[in-house]
Amino acid sequence: VYNDTNKIDTIKSQSLKSIEIIRLKPEDFKNIPEMLNEGINSFKGEYFTIFSGIELLPTAYEEMVASLDKKEDMAMAYSDYFEVYPDGTKKERILRDYDGDWTERCEFGHLRVYRKSCIEEVGGWSEKYNFQYEYDLHLKLSDKYGFYHLRKPLYNYYLRLEEVEAREVGASKLYFAGKGKYGGFSYLYYSKKEEKEIEEAFKSMLKRRGIYLSHKNKEIAQDKGRGYGVTVSVIIPVYNREDYISRAIESVLNQILTDFEVICVDNGSTDRTKEIIRQYVKKDNRVRLIENYKNIIAYSFNLGIEAARGEYIAQLDSDDEYCPETLENMVKYLDSHPKCGLAISYYELMDKNGKTLKEFGIVKHLEYDRNNILRVDGAGAVRVWRKKVVDEFGRFDVENFGRYAEDYDLILKLSEKYEVGRVHKVLYRYRRHPGNTDNLLDAELKVRNKNLARRMAAKRRIEINKRIAN
16 A cells, blocks of 8 residues: 555565555545555455555565464564665664564564454554554554564665754764654654554553553651651762763752752772762762762662662762752652652753753653553653652662663552652753763663563553452
């Protein structure tokens, strides 16, 4: 099924000769899903694909169909491909094997061959969606079937100049490469209509699978008389941040609220980081240094929590900064919202020199709720936790999320039992620079850990719902 006449000859030159071509025009239908449903009802073949003007390699369809012939539990096949830049440069784009990723950011490329019977089984494309009809279809298909990845390039995709420019923004200015105009931050900038459709499709899937939570969260037993040494313990894990650690510490020392401690957990730095921290330790007895030679972020946080004397635990990355009123506002919120185990504020982005990146606006994470958090990549910053709640959940999971997604995993756990509150103010400054963890960590590790946290949460939530039902 196609509308784009560009490169249509690549279909006619395919080695697979048993191909039926149907031309449909979007203007003849109320929306694209209605057009696609007409397409699938109009043809007699076993497999179905949407042609989008890519340049197929001669054996593309033959290999896709052969893979589905052998894999009856697969509803769709997709492959790697070549990206062709406006200057003629050609690069292979290697996609991930499908592992159950249920986010709309899961990439299947520009050529997908579907098994017709599977699409019919789930009722085709939902015509109530104008933007996220394919995402909704993929979720419905994945309730029962898998998606097969052919690990070889089978077509050329010609990048438009605006696509290249958008990638450069994500990779070079935000230092967080990824799909979309703003790289790994793109999901924060959907239009309201897009976000609404994505959430509706996603939450429908959660309900079908028994994962959706609707129960009332529990109260938190108050322990104001427990005798905490300070109100807030700010924990800063750090490794080789001699350029930024002073700014991070100074941003805490300049707080309006003064009843805090700063616990810097150094993970074996080889530059001047420890020397700089020791200077602060000498000047201000609220600053402490823990030397740790395991450069594992979750382990570092746990060391800081173990040493913490505060009622609340506040996180601060070693290259980021607080605003002067951060702790005052966060403590005031948690003190007045006893049902919340965690409070999170808005944040803004800044460059390596501390200049606010105003074009990206204020990051609010208003898409957060305890169900939608299973789809998005985070809940925002600054994060301030009740220490007793962090202890209740066993702190950060070093075994599964030692190097990434440790905080995401704990937010998922906490939200299943207690409330997560939102402070509607910018109280955190998130620095983007070449040395960002998001920029340096292996992309596969990041996706794998986030998806693992989601799968583990799904199992817990299914059990929660079963217990409530009984």
